[in-house]
Amino acid sequence: MTEKNMDKKFFVTTPIYYINDRPHIGSAYTTVVADALARAHRLRGDETFFLTGTDENSQKNVEAAEKAGEKDLQKYLDNMAAIWQSTWKTLGISYDDFIRTTEERHLKAVERFWKAVDASGDIYKDTYEREYCTGCEEFKTAAELVDGKCPLHPNRELEIVSEENYFFRASNYRDDLLKLYHEKQEFVQPVSRQNEIRNYVKQAMGDFSISRESKKISCGIPVPGDDTQRIYVWFDALINYMSAVGYGTDDKLFKKWWPASLHLIGKDIIKFHCALWPAMIMSAAKSDELLRDENNNALLPERVFAHGFFTVDGQKMSKSLGNVVDPLELIKEYPFDVIRYFLLREIPFGEDGDFSEKRLAGRYSSDLGNTLGNLLNRAVSMSRKYFDNKVPTLNADDAKVALANTTWAGAEGLETLWQSVDAYINNARLDLALEAIWTGEGSGLIAANKYVEETKPFKLAKEDMEKCGLVLYSLLESCRHYAWMLQPVMPDIAKQIIEQLGQDYAVESKKNFKELKAWGGLKPVSSLPEPKILFPKML
């Protein structure tokens, strides 16, 4: 793994969610990934901005409000947005900002953006008789239809729309987009998606209709200078990533944060994020210097990472099957850290995955209880037993090197492990980072448990207290390292581990990353409180 020269800035986003229902495990997944990455970057000292929010200008919300019997749309939106916010709070999501696309700052950003695209000559008016899919919220070209229906929503009747709309000349940017994919391979992640988007741009992408007649829809942002038209929801939604950091309201703030480091999305909205969005920016940048870098290049997001979808116990998650997983129900059974761990560890990032409570229970008892919890517990218990309730007294450097002929490699091994964890984090691969923390050769949790067997500190306690102290110290110190490696994923568990090691979490978490990573952070002779079981057996 090559260590990238990352900016000291990390700006990560989730999609803005439709609020026609409460959050489920899928939206929680995206948000947890973003949260863990944000926490990881904060821990590493990067200036971090984590944005999430709600997409409120969609006709879907109007339909949902009607269904809920709420006549006042704004009231409905306010209620739902509050539910989303409080759900994220309950789940420990550490977002820095929550944007709602009905907010004033967003309207201003959209207005400025629209004007810029218009000034670049990429907006034109045209009358088209076109087929609009209310499922996708987009117009379909003949090439995209199958048997005269949208292949994604074959049971929805296509609306035949004949009206004068504004169009965005996305076709102007086809070559630029292809060049972007070619020159910046990491722009579209995972790699398996790159072909898909390339083919789309090459073969299917046309101009986008970006407005509807006001009289036909009951929500949406008015087109600047033309009250008879409202902006199509996707065109306004994407701009949220900019409006939240001051586009249209605070140039200085915008310059600080834009471009986004990483857009996290689901695989269903790749087209919008990897094609439409960069094309929009390329266009606006021609007329708005705020959107250009010093070389006059458009400031595009650095990376878009699309993850897969869940099945539940192998089945599609659906309301009619009654297997929609509600994260708020789940945390009644498992601490949220456990669910975070499961989601991030179990599902290869970028692939589809399966959510199963049986496997969640398996991960809980095996990975967390038997391996992580047990290691901490046995190390602390022995130290307390043999060293008067304290971390063994010694010079920490003496414990750097593992005893001979062991599979666990001591301080050197941890250093290697840190390197791979850091590299995985830089690539947004938390799944691989977690895997490494457990199975890392000569350095992971599994190897550390082996080390106990190989050195038998409980035997050494009767024969060689000095050696016993060295072994126990290195075990305790490694637990401290594991705690910090895991902190972005399991912030609460990490805190508990640090506290069980007799450290003051508030003090520790103020240390800089280099210091945390260095061997010897655990002070010898500090006293060890009575250990509490981190992951109790479940009935």
Next chain:
RNA sequence: CGCGGGGUAGAGCAGUUGGCAGCUCGCCAGGCCCAUAACCUGGAGGUCGUCGGUUCAAGUCCGACCCCCGCAACCA
């Protein structure tokens, strides 16, 4: 010819540039006793979907085929 994903040990998955088939869980047998009936060691278990091709060598490259999954509504 709608789009996309996938078929590797009982389950879930890794397999980078082709070079002795791996990981976690489960199962069987031992060991240990510090620890959450936890931990460690050993073992059984795979003709890597099928058929062809390229090659000294193919899970890995090429071709054809078979099968599975997602794409109405909820929805990342």
